[in-house]
Amino acid sequence: MPADLTLTLVMEVASGILIVAGCLFFLAGTVGLLRFPDLYCRLHALTKADTLGLGLIVAGLVLQNPVWPARLQLVLIWILALSAAATVCHLLARSSLAAGIEPIREPGGSSAGVTSAGEDR
Amino acid sequence: MTALGFLLDAAVVLLLVGLATRLLLTRHLFEAIVLFVSYGLTLSLAWVRLGAPNIALAEAALGAGVTGALFLNTYQRLTERIGDGPKSPLLEDDGSRDPPAWFKGVLGGGVLLLVLGAGWALLGAGRRPAFLPHEIAARLPETGVQNPVTGVLLNFRGYDTLLEIAVLVAAMAGVWSLDRGSRRFGRARGEPDEDPVLHALTRFAVPVTVVTAVYLTWVGSTEPGGAFQAGSLLAGAGVLLTVAGVLPPPTAASRPVRAMVAGGMAGFILAGIAVLPLTGQFLHYPEGWAYPMILGIEALLTVSIAVVLVELFVDVPAVPEPDPALESVDPSGDPLGRALRGKEGS
Amino acid sequence: MSHLLLGAALFLILNVGAGLLRVIRGPTPADRMVAAQLFGTSGVAILLLLAEASDEGSLRDVALIFALLAVVISVAFVKRGWIRAEGSSDGEADHAG
Numbered sequence: 001m002p003a004d005l006t007l008t009l010v011m012e013v014a015s016g017i018l019i020v021a022g023c024l025f026f027l028a029g030t031v032g033l034l035r036f037p038d039l040y041c042r043l044h045a046l047t048k049a050d051t052l053g054l055g056l057i058v059a060g061l062v063l064q065n066p067v068w069p070a071r072l073q074l075v076l077i078w079i080l081a082l083s084a085a086a087t088v089c090h091l092l093a094r095s096s097l098a099a100g101i102e103p104i105r106e107p108g109g110s111s112a113g114v115t116s117a118g119e120d121r
Numbered sequence: 122m123t124a125l126g127f128l129l130d131a132a133v134v135l136l137l138v139g140l141a142t143r144l145l146l147t148r149h150l151f152e153a154i155v156l157f158v159s160y161g162l163t164l165s166l167a168w169v170r171l172g173a174p175n176i177a178l179a180e181a182a183l184g185a186g187v188t189g190a191l192f193l194n195t196y197q198r199l200t201e202r203i204g205d206g207p208k209s210p211l212l213e214d215d216g217s218r219d220p221p222a223w224f225k226g227v228l229g230g231g232v233l234l235l236v237l238g239a240g241w242a243l244l245g246a247g248r249r250p251a252f253l254p255h256e257i258a259a260r261l262p263e264t265g266v267q268n269p270v271t272g273v274l275l276n277f278r279g280y281d282t283l284l285e286i287a288v289l290v291a292a293m294a295g296v297w298s299l300d301r302g303s304r305r306f307g308r309a310r311g312e313p314d315e316d317p318v319l320h321a322l323t324r325f326a327v328p329v330t331v332v333t334a335v336y337l338t339w340v341g342s343t344e345p346g347g348a349f350q351a352g353s354l355l356a357g358a359g360v361l362l363t364v365a366g367v368l369p370p371p372t373a374a375s376r377p378v379r380a381m382v383a384g385g386m387a388g389f390i391l392a393g394i395a396v397l398p399l400t401g402q403f404l405h406y407p408e409g410w411a412y413p414m415i416l417g418i419e420a421l422l423t424v425s426i427a428v429v430l431v432e433l434f435v436d437v438p439a440v441p442e443p444d445p446a447l448e449s450v451d452p453s454g455d456p457l458g459r460a461l462r463g464k465e466g467s
Numbered sequence: 468m469s470h471l472l473l474g475a476a477l478f479l480i481l482n483v484g485a486g487l488l489r490v491i492r493g494p495t496p497a498d499r500m501v502a503a504q505l506f507g508t509s510g511v512a513i514l515l516l517l518a519e520a521s522d523e524g525s526l527r528d529v530a531l532i533f534a535l536l537a538v539v540i541s542v543a544f545v546k547r548g549w550i551r552a553e554g555s556s557d558g559e560a561d562h563a564g
Contacts, residue, residue, distance in 0.1 A: 030486040050508040081534045087322040088541040095545045096497040125473040132480045155499040174525040186536030190543040197547045357539040364546045
């Protein structure tokens with residue numbers, strides 16, 4: 001098998017693995033969003049896992065796409081999403097605390113700590 | 122491949138219908154807003170699957186992004202004045218405003234008939250309209266641009282787009298005329314938000330947004346993009362800046378703001394008139410001039426659209442105080458109607 | 468390869484659909500907003516996958532718009548989505564009309 005063909009094959013396989021791994025992180029984020037007991041845990045689960053998932057998918061796509069400007073655009077979109085997710089997570093958590101939503105303090109506690117100020121209508 | 126594509130389309134359609142149904146049935150105001158934004162994003166994906174990236178861009182930027190921000194604004198205004206605490210009837214499901222079942226049945230049946238009729242008229246009536254894409258593609262070189270959507274919007278159907286921007290300017294004039302006594306959101310300049318993280322985010326996201334908006338206007342002549350998409354993106358940057366307190370909210374009284382709001386429509390009309398002596402027809406661009414003229418009009422339109430949308434966001438007419446006299450007469454009535462009546466009375 | 472890309476996009480759409488249950492359940496506005504955030508990030512990923520699968524570069528621009536507007540919506544929510552408590556000065560405005 002010629003060397004460059006082998007390289008292409010390796011790249012394809014690596015790209016596939018990265019994309020599948022990315023999807024699994026998205027799944028983990030959603031499971032966290034649905035199963036975790038309070039807002040702060042959910043925020044934590046979602047913003048971290050999804051951003052990592054997106055990063056893995058972008059890495060997989062960069063391996064597949066031979067065009068350099070497209071690769072650059074992919075990476076830039078990821079950097080944007082990364083910094084946006086981190087800051088938005090902070091802002092959401094901060095404003096929720098200010099609005100009176102209490103985080104749960106003990107394992108096994110329910111999210112009954114939500115005060116009436118935090119409930120929406 | 123095709124089976125997978127079909128499953129993908131089916132998933133998008135199911136999500137759309139599910140979101141729309143829940144959106145219409147829920148009585149949670151805030152849930153409805155988030156569902157609306159999600160619906161806009163799903164619709165954008167649907168447009169992508171239909172091969173219409175132009176509309177996908179517009180739907181994501183305008184339908185989901187800017188409209189979502191406007192709804193959040195409205196939500197806060199509604200809850201802060203009309204709602205007297207958590208028991209506000211507008212925001213809580215008390216079941217009292219449910220229309221009778223026969224009314225729902227008639228309404229649902231009518232809508233169903235309308236949808237089926239429209240579907241029949243489009244697909245089943247046997248009348249096949251001329252296949253426009255071919256004709257547009259054949260005459261695209263005359264428009265001066267390579268993106269068929271931009272060519273149609275700004276050359277073949279220039280009147281249409283002119284009227285669209287006129288609608289926006291008229292809406293702006295309407296909001297301004299209601300402006301008396303309204304409270305303006307945002308802070309005065311020099312009183313930035315105390316949160317450094319919000320500031321860092323703004324400093325980072327705004328330049329990227331502006332560059333992307335310029336890129337979209339520019340690329341609109343050859344690829345998906347254009348004034349409406351770029352304008353709403355630019356409005357997003359404006360919303361960020363005013364919310365973070367970096368920029369003072371634009372005011373109707375300021376001349377530059379008025380000039381920017383009117384600029385798009387004025388430039389469009391002036392360009393249309395300027396070509397009259399050359400071609401003898403309103404908005405009929407002379408040969409060789411179509412591309413620069415379209416680009417110039419697009420740039421002016423982008424700025425106008427952005428300023429109008431930011432203004433609509435920051436400048437919300439005040440909800441009048443409920444009149445206590447009316448309230449005692451009508452204790453269970455709808456608060457919105459009460460507020461409106463209070464407005465007439467004052 | 469495009470099988471994998473489309474399959475991943477399908478998976479992510481289903482994933483979003485499941486995550487949207489959180490929008491319905493709440494209970495706080497922030498919880499609903501976090502679910503919208505999920506849609507933003509997943510939407511970017513879906514669009515990038517579709518861009519590669521269909522070789523349509525402009526879909527990357529749509530993905531970029533998704534990412535940027537997720538920021539705008541979230542910040543608008545943080546500053547506008549809460550019902551202000553009495554006397555709170557957060558986001559307070561001047562009264563000049």
